[in-house]
Amino acid sequence: KQKEIRQVDEKWVDTLLNNPKIVGTKGKLGRNNAIYTLSLAYYASGIDQDECFDVMDEFNSNLKMPLKNQDVVRTVKSAYSGRFPGANKEKVLILLENWGSESLSEDQLFTQKFNGWYKHKKDRSERKRSHVGEWKADILEYLEAQCYRYRPEIELTKSELQAAVQYQDKPIPKRSLDKALNELKAEGKIYVEVKAGRGGGLVVATRKALIRTVIVVNQHVKKAYKNAIRTFFKEAAILTKMLETPETGKKIGLFGEQTNLWDTG
Template sequence: LDRDRNLNLVNSSIVLDDHILPTLALKTDKGYQIYYILDRPAFLSKHKNGSMPVLSAARKISENIKSTIMEKIPATDVGCNSFGIFRIPREDNIIFFEPELTYSFAGFLMWSKSVTQKSKEKRKSNLKVINSPHSQYRKQTDQAWFRIMLTKHNIKPGQGLGRHNTILTLALACYSSGKNQNDAFNLLDEFNSYLEDPLDVRDMQRCVRDAYSGDYKGASKLYIDELIDTWATPDEKRIVVQESNVQWYKWAKPRTERVYSHVSEWLNDVIELINKVSSGADKVIMSTRAIRDTLDISPSTLNRVMKQAISSNKLIVKKGKGNQASQIATLEMVLRALYRKREAESIAWVNYLEAFLKLQNRQYIEEQSVFSDVEGIDDEVDRFGTNISTG
């Protein structure tokens, strides 16, 4: 049996992060069931808004356990119900049992958070923020896996992710892509009707309703990969892999469509305001209250913006004494001031040479003494015994 040949791989894969061992392992007809048992129950409490944080945390812990094992054993059933009924342990199916190996819910929660954080960092390294609204990667319904799964008519229960999980995943993709719930139902009702063994209509309706409940953000990559691995042909799998190798994309909404603005956006607003108020001056005297009132920005946000602006040298701020407003200059204003200073010094230099060296050709002096090497003129100055300072 493939099950028995893979036992060594199972034994090495069910130890989470090299220190969390299972409490119980059972042998079934087609594989193995692994149990990680808590030292005491985690009691549910329902908040006023209807949420049950302990239930959500337990579901996330279960998903992270399955995804962690699946990295080593691709045949892991990630679609199994996290709170379902499991096989009853018997003397003939227990292959491992150690009652002392139990864990606290808080300990599992900390482990799950670390797994989630690592997964986020891995996804973030492959993210590319783009602003164009035209791309096949914008919506899950436009991706290859979605189109491929809609063509599958041989999906049956009892083999990996079955009909229920397939329709729920497709419905979640419709939800995350902004498709109307009725349109999603019609699409999936047609898909279900073409299945060789269709799902009951009421169950299909429940899948769509759950997908649009607001409890989920979209189809999970874990489930998408499992669906493709189970039902796609080798050529179709290559298409999905080629698309996923391009990159995962994260879409930046226009600022007008967001409730909150990024610090970088507020920073640009502050810089534009200071440049506008300066009217060509080297600096402006402006209080933070005036900036807040003009931009309608909160004090805490403005404080973060100013700290970032100063640390990145995009703003020069000289605090006023007492209740006096600060003197503020942007990088553009500083460069403009330096240019004017250099221009003034250049003119003074030319005037000095005309007056004291008696050189009549002003254009020649500008080209040779101000904007190029001055070694020849230095020799001329030395002959007159004059010390020249440019300030």
Template sequence: MYCYGGYQDEARRITRGHSEDNLKQINTFYVDFDDRTLTNSAILVASLDLGFMPTAIVKTERGYQVYFVLSSPAYVTARTDYQVIKVAKTISQNIRNYFQKEGLPVDKACNHFGIARLPIEDNLEFYEPSYVYSFDEWLWWSLKQETAIKPKTNLTVLSGSDGLKQTDEPWFKLLLCATNIRGHKALLGRNNALFTLALACYGSGMAEQACRLLLGSFLERLEEPLSQIEFDKTIKSAYSGRYEAASRDYILSLCRAWVSPDLRPSDLFSYQRWYKFKKPRDQRVKSHLWEWEADVLDYLEKISFEASPFIQT
């Protein structure tokens, strides 16, 4: 939920107020599926293994929007340094990753806190008001997803990129030279590519005017270029300071869509790699957070059973 919102133009196509620094509270997680052949039954079946059933499923022209409503809002406050937004984004991304692994057509370009379709009788295909869950329940589920992919061997690979600018990365040059990038709804296309390139310029310390010159050439090379208005709006947004750099998964999806589907992460990202052997945990003074999480989950799994799911300590 935003503090305020509206439209900037009479045609009601350009919104205002829909930015993360204007968020007041998180009420719902939602996933956008873009495939007309998909059924709401397939979504419900996939949700069974997720462990959280959707509160509502809304039919759209292109597929479905699935809503997981929270039992109580998660409030965004300065007192917590707006950490709720970052945590909610992680949970939302893990939900999308789950459905994608289940083979469902998730729209990865959809804003985590975007404008969603209003449910009405004509498009509401499923609704169960009792299917609501707390933010903490989602957080615990999300932590388990993160724990499952943490390295747990004595050999740890540490990676860093001190001194390496994003504009020097291989992916930046590959995407910058792509000329066939198009723009369609529910597609990682021109706007996404331009915004990602502009974020890399901003994160690399490039002046906005220099970025405009560089990406202006990129725009001219496109077979289907963006309008100047869209170009200006995208650059201004990237340089607003409200956004972090694009995630690797996002960059990888863009490059595989418009450069080559066979690209690997090692083809796109440069790192300074070094290895070190980590001491056994009983010889260390400090432990990693993921080790604490694993301890708690392991403890709960050992002492909880279906017949007695409630634990008191």
């Protein structure tokens, strides 16, 4: 029977676990990354999360400058989230190089000959460009912060929106903004109306803000609010229709009909 190949059986795992000098240094992979990478190796090897935590807790306790217990718990839990299927060889080599293991060759550190290494996508902070999905999340976060309880729509120009949505002090590129807005509209997560002419711009509301306002507005302002939605957002007619649902008869009501809209992303 062929021997089972496990990342945790590699020499580099013991090399890192037995190095108490690893610390946290700005711009250098340190304690958190070591625990995360080691935990990924345990995860890929099918080892129980509790057992992994016991090993990482002991490793952390032996460090000259250990992390707080909650940081170790959070890091192990993140490694076992399933986001990555195992440790990344590139990160392993950087950790080994940073913390005094240059004397060991790759053949000594990686004794099992297999192609089970996993290439992890770079974090956003490590990339020059953000993905459209990340910009979409930024746009939704900004709009949610601007949408008031009784006035979920906001008016602004596209330039103002572009300047407001930033990551690391850099505004969203115009092409990324257009693409993100079009995708969010197609997904039904935002409603956008273009106001033409001088002094024009955009009227924007998130689906989440519209639903929230429909629920909380007082009965005597619902008619006016319903008309406002129809005026600004023709696509939002389904929300105004929910207001007209009879309270008697089928006990569906506003909450029942909107259930499928609550996954607002």
